Amino acid sequence: MxxxxxxxxxxxxxxxxxxxxxxxxxxSPWLATFIFGLKGLIFFLxxxxxxxxxxxxxxxxxxxxxxxxxxxxIIWLALDVYFLDCQYYFAALPYSGRLPVLVSLCGIMLFFxxxxxxxxxxxxxxxxxxxxxxxxxxxxxxxxxNNIPIILPWLLLSLVADLLILxxxxxxxxxxxxxxxxxxxxxxxxxxxxxxFPEIITRFWGCRPMQPGLVRTHVELFCRLQGLKxxxxxxxxxFEGQVLTAGVMGLIKRFRYLLFTPALLKSLSIEExxxxxxxxxxxxxRYHLQxxxxxxxxxxxxxxxxxxxxxxxxxxxxYFYQFSAFLGKNTDTVLIFSSTVALFVLLILYFRFIFGFxxxxxxxxxxxxxxxxxxxxxxxxxxxxxxxxxxxxxxxLPSWHHFGIxxxxxxxxxxxxxxxxxxxxxxxxxxxLLLYVxxxxxxxxxxxxxxxxxxxxxxxxxxxxxxxxxxxxxxxNHLWYQLLGDLMQGRNMYGESIEAYEKALHRSPEHPEIMxxxxxxxLTASEPKYRNPERAxxxxxxxxxKKPAGYILDTLAMAYFQNGFIENAIxxxxxxxxxxxxxxxxYLKQLLEFEKEADGLADSLE
Numbered sequence: 359m360x361x362x363x364x365x366x367x368x369x370x371x372x373x374x375x376x377x378x379x380x381x382x383x384x385x386s387p388w389l390a391t392f393i394f395g396l397k398g399l400i401f402f403l404x405x406x407x408x409x410x411x412x413x414x415x416x417x418x419x420x421x422x423x424x425x426x427x428x429x430x431x432i433i434w435l436a437l438d439v440y441f442l443d444c445q446y447y448f449a450a451l452p453y454s455g456r457l458p459v460l461v462s463l464c465g466i467m468l469f470f471x472x473x474x475x476x477x478x479x480x481x482x483x484x485x486x487x488x489x490x491x492x493x494x495x496x497x498x499x500x501x502x503x504n505n506i507p508i509i510l511p512w513l514l515l516s517l518v519a520d521l522l523i524l525x526x527x528x529x530x531x532x533x534x535x536x537x538x539x540x541x542x543x544x545x546x547x548x549x550x551x552x553x554x555f556p557e558i559i560t561r562f563w564g565c566r567p568m569q570p571g572l573v574r575t576h577v578e579l580f581c582r583l584q585g586l587k588x589x590x591x592x593x594x595x596x597f598e599g600q601v602l603t604a605g606v607m608g609l610i611k612r613f614r615y616l617l618f619t620p621a622l623l624k625s626l627s628i629e630e631x632x633x634x635x636x637x638x639x640x641x642x643x644r645y646h647l648q649x650x651x652x653x654x655x656x657x658x659x660x661x662x663x664x665x666x667x668x669x670x671x672x673x674x675x676x677y678f679y680q681f682s683a684f685l686g687k688n689t690d691t692v693l694i695f696s697s698t699v700a701l702f703v704l705l706i707l708y709f710r711f712i713f714g715f716x717x718x719x720x721x722x723x724x725x726x727x728x729x730x731x732x733x734x735x736x737x738x739x740x741x742x743x744x745x746x747x748x749x750x751x752x753x754x755l756p757s758w759h760h761f762g763i764x765x766x767x768x769x770x771x772x773x774x775x776x777x778x779x780x781x782x783x784x785x786x787x788x789x790x791l792l793l794y795v796x797x798x799x800x801x802x803x804x805x806x807x808x809x810x811x812x813x814x815x816x817x818x819x820x821x822x823x824x825x826x827x828x829x830x831x832x833x834x835n836h837l838w839y840q841l842l843g844d845l846m847q848g849r850n851m852y853g854e855s856i857e858a859y860e861k862a863l864h865r866s867p868e869h870p871e872i873m874x875x876x877x878x879x880x881l882t883a884s885e886p887k888y889r890n891p892e893r894a895x896x897x898x899x900x901x902x903x904k905k906p907a908g909y910i911l912d913t914l915a916m917a918y919f920q921n922g923f924i925e926n927a928i929x930x931x932x933x934x935x936x937x938x939x940x941x942x943x944x945y946l947k948q949l950l951e952f953e954k955e956a957d958g959l960a961d962s963l964e
Contacts, residue, residue: 363473363505365709366428367466369702371512373436374445374465377694383443390442401434401472405479414483416750424480431472432702438468440695456524459516466509470502477501488750490600504596507559511552545655552651556608556615565592565617573623573631577616580632584639584731587611594619602745606638609647625748626741633728633737640727646720649791653713656798660708661701663801666808668700669693710758712794717759719787725770726780735770742767836866840875847879852888855879870905873897878913881920891920902930908938912945919952927952 383390408414408423438444448454448464481497484490492500522530568574568591577591589608592615596603599620608614616638623631641647672678672693681692728738746753746763756762761769773779843858859876866872880894895917902914911934919927931949935942 362425362428364508365705366432367469367505367509369432369698369705370435370466370469371462371509372701373432373439373698374462377439377445377698379445379449379461380443383446384441385443387447394438394442394444397434397437398475401430402475402479404430405476409479409483414487416487420480420483420487421755423483424476427476428473431469431476434472435465435469436695436698439465444468457517457520459513459520462516463513466513470506473501473505474498503563507562510558510562511555549651553609554613556613560592560607560615560617564595565615566595567591568593568618576628577631577635580635581616581639584636586639586642588614588616591616591618593617602748604634604638606641606647614642621748622745625744629737630741630744633732633741636728636731637724637738639731640724641720643727644720644723646724649716649720653716653794656794657705657708657713659798659801659805661704663805663808664704665697665701666805669697672696714758716787716790716794718757718761719783719790721760722766722769722783723787725766726773726783729770729773730780735774739767739770836862836869836872839865840869840872843872843875843879847875850884852879852883852885856888868900868904870901870910873901874905874910874913877901877917881913881916891917895921906933906937908934908941908945911937912948915948915952919955924952924956928956 385393405427408427414420414423445461445465448461451460451464454460477498478494481492481494484497485492525531568577574591581588588606589612593599594603594605594617596619601619602622602625603619604622605617606614607617616635622634626634678692678696725738729735732738742763743753753763760766769779773783839858839862843855843862846852846855846858856876856879859872859879862872863869863876874897877894877897879888880890880897883889895914898910898914898917902910911930915927915930915934918924918930928949931945931952935945935949938945
């Protein structure tokens with residue numbers, strides 16, 4: 359359940375962080391309020407119908423219903439963000455302009471509102487399926503306490519980043535706004551937070567130290583024999599302590615805790631508790647917690663690459679622009695919404711098939727550690743069977759992140775009979791990790807080599823293709839080649855720009871705009887091989903005679919200047935100022951350069 363909500367919250371954070379606050383709402387506040395209320399009512403009706411009496415009778419049905427409704431909650435939130443502009447209203451809160459994280463925090467609270475509606479509707483079904491009795495308020499409160507810590511790292515990271523930008527130190531602001539500044543900050547701070555987070559989350563969950571006694575003494579002795587170092591052994595009151603589970607939390611000894619729920623200690627024998635402990639120690643010995651951080655980092659890297667490529671393909675597609683026009687929305691809005699949907703699909707696939715693959719096989723490695731350290735599978739198998747029975751007969755319930763209990767028991771039994779399977783499994787896991795790291799290096803190298811203006815170029819590529827197609831279709835019209843030349847010039851693709859202008863000039867030999875633009879490229883191209891001041895002067899003189907506009911005279915002045923006729927350049931630039939006073943400032947800068955060169959020549963002659 360917590361693993362699924364982790365995925366959902368990652369998607370929610372992405373939805374909130376990628377959509378900018380609009381300048382004005384798309385619909386009136388009263389209509390938005392009415393639609394929001396109607397949506398909430400419809401959502402709760404769907405929840406009530408899903409969990410109506412006797413419809414959900416078994417654990418698989420309960421978890422399946424919760425998963426479907428959580429996805430619906432994300433869709434409902436996306437509608438609030440993209441169509442009801444909830445962030446516009448959140449941004450009206452005090453200090454939200456200086457601390458943007460407050461806007462995202464309000465969005466997350468809205469998502470938890472939808473989740474709370476699910477928990478209210480699901481309470482009776484939960485009690486019936488799992489035999490655990492709660493009041494509605496306690497059930498909602500417990501779910502909130504279990505899930506809010508999932509977003510605490512992100513909230514802390516975002517808050518600290520916002521506060522750093524507010525500091526009166528230009529160097530800090532420059533670093534945070536640089537290409538690698540913010541990602542580097544998040545990486546370093548995330549590592550520090552990951553190390554210290556167990557201290558925060560155990561307090562938030564209300565964990566307390568296990569009292570001295572026979573059980574604690576036995577656990578401490580077992581950990582010493584296994585060589586496990588930790589800070590403390592805690593009682594974990596998950597769902598009032600009635601859930602049967604245990605865990606180990608913390609990357610280093612200073613912040614590592616062993617967690618046990620009261621129900622687990624009450625239900626298992628000493629041998630079975632040892633097996634559960636050996637399983638958790640297996641996670642530490644195999645560095646699974648550190649590897650989970652690598653997997654989370656890997657998702658961010660692959661998601662960034664995937665988002666860039668997806669958006670690039672969208673921006674080059676005619677269908678994207680047609681769809682944006684059909685919706686009547688700005689292409690940026692449609693692009694962000696489309697990329698969010700694509701990221702959600704990518705996230706589901708990643709966590710289900712990649713992250714889930716490693717999680718399931720890490721669990722098997724931990725099971726195998728229990729088998730090998732205890733000399734057999736009986737203890738861990740008995741513990742698994744008992745947990746399955748006491749948790750609502752979930753033995754055959756499939757799990758994307760742990761394997762089903764029946765599958766785990768069958769695998770342990772096989773490894774007990776055929777120890778060679780243990781080595782094969784470890785080879786499989788580390789081989790997959792090696793391949794995964796190779797893919798990450800490939801993704802990182804691709805991002806490193808990817809042009810920084812890739813997304814800016816995509817619409818221009820689309821326009822270039824469109825202009826080229828139109829030029830082929832309309833062979834007599836110079837306009838399309840002229841537009842293509844302008845586009846290529848703006849992208850500093852001088853060879854393509856000159857070729858397009860030449861084709862346009864062939865169709866309209868005395869068009870002043872085409873001659874002027876071609877002359878400008880021949881004068882200002884940064885690559886010397888494309889420069890041709892002599893031809894540029896010829897073109898600019900004809901263009902100016904046909905259309906003596908300020909910008910064309912400026913081109914002629916530059917042509918005179920580069921051909922050594924500086925007095926002519928000064929005279930023509932002054933005419934440009936007279937004809938086009940609105941751009942006087944630019945022309946004066948040009949004139950100053952020409953006059954400075956003229957003075958330099960005069961001094962050299964003296």
